[in-house]
Amino acid sequence: MDSSNWPRERKEQAARGYANRQAALRADPAYRAKRRKAAVAAHLAIVVAKSDWTRAKVAQAANISAAQLSKQLSGSVNLTLDSISKFCDAVGWDFDVVFRPSGQPEAIQPWQQAPINRATVLQLVRAQGGAGVAVGDVAGALQQLSAASESTFAANGTYDEALVA
């Protein structure tokens, strides 16, 4: 189905179809539940991968078979809090359940946080008045950055690139 030669009207119709069907899906409580389940499984798959343990070793530590672990991380079965706890304990992670009003941006996972790098610190030092800035001032500036970027995120659902670059 190569759509590159479709007439404009058909492209517009397909695009409208996409947006409408997505909106309908997202309004369906059953599908929303499926998405949440898949999101938890995806995050858990990343945690397991980040542990640098093989899946077989994680399965052994969690006292389940490798096939069961694979199934659980695929998002195709219901993950219980008990099984999430087992996996987390096995790989040395922990978890919280974070609630938010519908439509608000999702909580940021540790692997999604922008690192504080040299450029950020230099920018902070400049913002605080240039050379001769004490460590305490930089720490204060870092706190300001964090607060500023969080408030931008809360307002716009996105971080200000100038703050997190």
Added chain:
Amino acid sequence: MILVEIHDGLFHEHFRIRPTGTENGWRVLTECDAQPALPLSLEALACVCPLLREAGELSGQNHFEDFDALKDEILKRAPGGRAWNEVFDDKSLHDIGEVVITRKSGKVERHKLFQFQKRNTLVRVAWAYGNGRKTMLITHMFVKPGGKKTTPQNEKDRAQKVLQKYCDAVDTSLVKLIDEQGGRDGFLKLAP
């Protein structure tokens, strides 16, 4: 060639064009055949993005739901930045062969093609590595004909065509993200 970076925000309740929190993760790109019309919305983007508009014509609600779920799974796992085979099991991620690409310098390269699948559904997303750090080019999506074990040759040919176009555009510096994602600068930032 105009590309768009596909990320969670595009499909969020409140459309967000700029990705967030992808510093160490995979950047997922796909082709656009024009700049999206303003004001930007998912619909405006889907109109110029073959991957999305073709999904908009998938027959039946199930296929569309499968595509949506598969896309979500990819985008949820992308920010982790891990090798894809570490976060997808081998039932969901397949090597479907190689394609040959000729660079502008005359050098012939062989690239592996992969596809993602969602459980036993027939909707597939084909992809190849793009140039750059953790950059993945999704060439297209397709519905695999029922009862066939292998990926149809025409789908592999299409993936080859898109990848060749991408490499040609990179070699001639004629590649950029849509303006709202930084245009040429945006592309250079993620795939120097």
